[in-house]
Amino acid sequence: MTTSHQLSIVDMGIDTHQEPVVYMRSDCHICRSEGFTANNRVTLRYGENCVIATLNVVEGQLLAPDTAGLSKIAMHRLGAIEGQKLTVSHAPVVTSLSSVRKKVFGNKLSDIEIAVIIKDISTHRYSDIEIASFLSVCAGGRLDVDEIIGLTQAMVACGQRLSWPGQVMILDKHCIGGLPGNRTTPLVVSIISAAGLVIPKTSSRAITSPAGTADTMEALTTVNLDLADIRRVVEKTNACLAWGGAMNLSPADDMLIRIERALDLDGEGQLIASVLSKKIAAGSTHAVIDIPVGPTAKVRSSKEAERLASLFTHVGAACGIHIRCLITDGSQPVGLGIGPVQEARDVLSVLQGDANAPQDLRERALFLAAHLFSLSFQESYEQGIERATAILDEGKAWQQFQHIVKAQGGIKPLPEARYQHTEVVPGTCRLTSIDNRKLARLAKLAGAPASLAAGLRLHVKVGDVLTEGAPLFTLFSDSEGERDYALAYYREQVTLFMFNQQ
Template sequence: MKYSAKILDIADRGVLLNASDARMVGVLEGDRVQIMNHASGLSTPAVVDITTTMIPVGVIGIYGLTNRTLLLVDGTEVEVWEAKKPLALDLIKKKMNHEKLTKDDTRQIIQDIVNDSLSQAELSAYVTACYINGLDMDEVEYLTHAMVESGDRLKFSNHPIVDKHSVGGVPGNKISLLIVPIIAASGLKIPKTSSRAITGAAGTADLMEVLAPVEFSAVEVQQMTEKVGGVIVWGGATNIAPADDKIIVVEYPFKIDARGQMLASVMAKKFAVGADLVVIDIPVGSSTKVPDMAEGRKMAREFIELGERLGIRVECALTYGDSPVGRTIGPNLEVREALAILEGGDEPRSLIQKSLSLAGIALEMSGKAAKGQGYQMAEEILRSGKALRKLRQIIEIQGGDPAVTSESIKPGEFEFVVNAQNTGYIIELNNRALVSLARIAGAPHDHGAGLLLHAKKGEQVNAGDPIFTIYADRDWRLKMAVEEGRRLMPVIVEGMLLDRIPSEYRGQV
């Protein structure tokens, strides 16, 4: 049947049909139609939404992403007929029924994801099936290869290529801003593709964006890495393992990170950038993704096995995750803290020690440092100023200002200081609550929003001493964060009041 196209400014893949036309075509809500632009010869399938009022009979609304394929203008005549369902649907149902996916099964599912052939509901079904039923190591390997094949890849002529990754879960983990320039300053190449924050207060890409643009193609990433030895860019703009970004969008509302998909996600991106050597940071703590050392060792073995299957040498570091790394949470605050260390600062020690430890592992894996000497070599590169000079080169090649200093980066103009109610020791820092406060204050979108911790777990404070300061770029966001802080109590001082019973009930049964 033929219809007149109406282009709709909706950032999705699909079409909108009048209910009468849907009956004529023979489709229901969620079914698919094939749309043909005879003028150009372009054709694509699309999921159907149905309306009784928004689109008149004889007109078909074309969503933005669908029109990227069809290249229609308002009024163009198109032909529409019922389309077959994607092959991936039967394969997703197979996983829902506890069956193992083959290599070809996985490749088909990922291809349909990348081609936007699946609706959000169908993609959610795949993610849920993998989350509930799990993936064995064969399926993880198949998924990793399929993700790599679906996007662009970097191919360097000189090796080794080094990379690092943190599985997340601990706030303030700004170590890439130190590790990448240290590794690159040693003469190694490290094309660091990073993520933006999903549930956290600042992903590595959010931090680097304070200093320079982070959105580049795979070709640009390779060229910049060849020139200066390293980059810190947003992986979502590179078209490297693009299926992963679509899966993450579905995982986000449920705050899930299915183990098999997480392993494949991390290693697909390392494989795609040509990494030979990878250091994985696994923070361990009660409020992280990995609650104890036994679970951390299990995850490390899985990363190492997957690396062996892919031809990548992997070493893992189990790191302390019960407290933020450093004393800052939020883009500007974290970047300022990292830059201060590169400029010669010797605090906070947690950030310095973690960064040097992981950089040292990479230096030893590459042969740049003898076994047991990696930490010392990383420290020498940091203290000599070579790492700072290298970061400035990276900032410059990515289009930022290489003359930036820690003092030039300011936190939000609105602030609120939280003071200790009594004297004692900090006995608990709730990472999730701290991240929640930073996000309510505006992080990561508002670069100036975040938290500065004046005291950390195990440190003594006196009544009236500042415990942490909340910063925000907007006054109303600060007020919201302060209110939420009173409810969450993210920092507990020994002896601090935890609850209060109304006085009129005191002594009553």
Template sequence: MDTLKIRRVAIDTYHENVAYMNRECGIYRAEGFQALSKILISANGNKAVAVLNVVDDKEIVEPGQLGLSEQAFSQLNLEEGGLVTVNHAGPPKSMDAVRRKINGERLDQNDFDDITRDIADSRYSKMEMAAFLVATGQNNLDRDELLFLTRAMLNSGERMNWHEPLVADKHCIGGIPGNRTSMLVVPIVAAHGMLIPKTSSRAITSPAGTADTMEVLANVNLTPDQMLDIVREERGCLGWGGTARLAPVDDMLISVERPLGIDSQGQMVASILSKKLAAGSTHLIIDIPVGPTSKVRHMRQALALRKLFEFVGDRLNLHLEVMITDGRQPVGRGIGPVLEARDVMMVLNNDPNAPADLRQKSLQLAGRIIEFDPDVRGGQGYAIARDILESGRALVKMNDIIKAQGEKEIDLTAGELCYEVLADRDGYVVAIDNFQTAKIARIAGAPMDKKAGVDLLKKLGDKVEKGQPLYRIHAEFSADFKFAKDLARQDSGYLIGDDADQLLIPQIAF
């Protein structure tokens, strides 16, 4: 059988195996391969399925070579120049279940197990994953199917075992800029003595994820072994979840989900709970912000989502509580990694100018987690959390975690290019658009440029005068700076009204 030499092509195809074959390759002509068809690559018992790209440039791949993207090269686990055979690969058998779901049929546990196994083995192209996401999106999963999907995603990778009866965690469903409560909750809860190994995500469409912000202070690319050592010593960590193979199908689906803008409630529940269970969590707080420009815009929607979380969590033996919080505006002042890290450190240092809303929300979340401790009476958690923060023990614990993970040379100054967005009239801030302020921060360069972002100077209910600054845009590069300024001039994201009591939605008791 004819063989080809492996050539490593330095292209990050982001959770998809891609192979490159020269159009003049004899095997290409003999086997009748076509661009975007799937091929089975074999060598020494190792196999990988990849999507084929056909190239005409011998500088990329010569006729006797098979180029592999970074992902495919890593999966095949061969030395460059090694010999492989190539054959046609048929569609994954589990696509039959996807087609049945598209036709409106209900899937069982075995169907979801087969689908997630094929996705984890890179047998699905991104087009096939998109078909699965669309088929199961919106309201196309009943609650039992959601349980089946969560369990299948959980079983697709490794699970961490901390050998302790109580492993705490928290997760916000997202959509609120500046909401860096995890970086305060973890040191507070760890200082109390509870285990809280926090694996967080990087931003995909937002100006910063917890991992992006923590990376300003410390290394977040922790291996599972490093996490174990750090958490045993410090009782907590703040790492990036991508380096541990925890529910890998979730990461692969997200790589397709985000560009398509698909964010159905069922898939979100399965994504969050599979990741938390894989990380070894036994007790979890879910934060659902509600507001006119947040992911969840109505209280009835939040209550329905809470029921879904509770149903799945209960059947997977996860002690889960949901907190519905105020999502009408960004939390804290900074939007972007450095600005958010600055806010976190101000709260930890008990700076009188620290953002009060970030401090208060973090204490509420930490207090609820501390009440998971069987030695803490209900209602005492908030006071314990506040004492840990005000005494400085949370700051000491955060500094210990930073050192354990690998301290960075910390610089919390924002980008030098600065533009102030001014109020266009006298009055009161009656609405702040979460989506628009986040978009401006991202266009300014966040999270790739750590010092880029938006620094809020006014929040809901604040009195303003015409020409007074509402927020500052910070950037490091002139092109990003120009685009962000232009976007803010089109729509600042702020609405000024005559009366502070005339907010766009009534006050909700959170």
């Protein structure tokens, strides 16, 4: 029966994101004999490899008889070669879905139930709608502390895990996100490692923002390091500033985040497990978590921030990692540049002690570094800030940054954008607010982060009193289309910058 269920593979080149899709003709013998219809879940076998995929049924001439098309992720996961044979059969019953239904019915899940769900998700046994169902019934405060601990440990268990022999303390920092420009990581890592502490920092690329730390660092040096490279750089410099995406530290998290984002669901349990599982898998022992609070930031009230902070600390302790949460001002962007190159310029100007360097970015980085020192050396915040400021002001952080970048492959010159356009202030006024989300979208429409040089540079901060015709921001883009599209968006967004007439 098995051999009769074979079709020749066609690479469709279709990106269905993470969900494997198989395209089969409605008149093919397998669809007919199995009674398969669109959206059925099926098992694809190719040699030793096997994935569960969603079926799309094709009518007409898109596929030749006796062939099956595969989406990009299905090709990739199977390691398939065009023209080779694929076996298609009914998908097995995924028994952990009964635990999801248990959660639908409001019951608490055990550590083992959570572990099996996460294992099945990480091995791609869940469809997107099944993941959406799981996330939805876990959000809204429906995971208790035990369940969040279980979820964190389950996520660690199904990925790779780093260890750092000979090191007692491994530091990390993380920002919950939502503030454009807030590029403190390269500064904090340079300050902390300049003091001899180990901080092997891996960061993400932008997902919904105009730049992630990995994008900003990519404008300056190589970030696509494998595990051996990371070890070598850390041995040499006590730190790294690498992209974490290739390391498979929390494969389940990647599956969950994608659906969470599509649903615009920020389940706190999921958020905590996501952040902490990656820290634990990376071998971190101590971390500070920056939680910016503001009306257009990710976290919008102090109450929410305090609840998050308490859960982070509690779950971290249960999983053996020391967490200090810092609730910070999230009312406006930090720094002046937004987009990889523009943020890199801010970082460099702070490191180099440039007189025009954005003071808010400098202060935010010193504040975070001071708390990491306080945590590591068991000293007061005041001692920490003194230590951090000295390292930065004496140029040791800048030296250390160059040391790290050199170990990662050397510094690259920052590219210039092909098009620049400066918007001016409409009349004499005081700037009362900036909408973080809309500003981020403006920078993205200009082409960030795909074009490293694209983005924008603010010439103002909230509270500034401005005269008519003074520069408000400069937009950078690599194509006329992107520039025009971004400016058209800007002209429609009357609440992006809010002014009080003076």
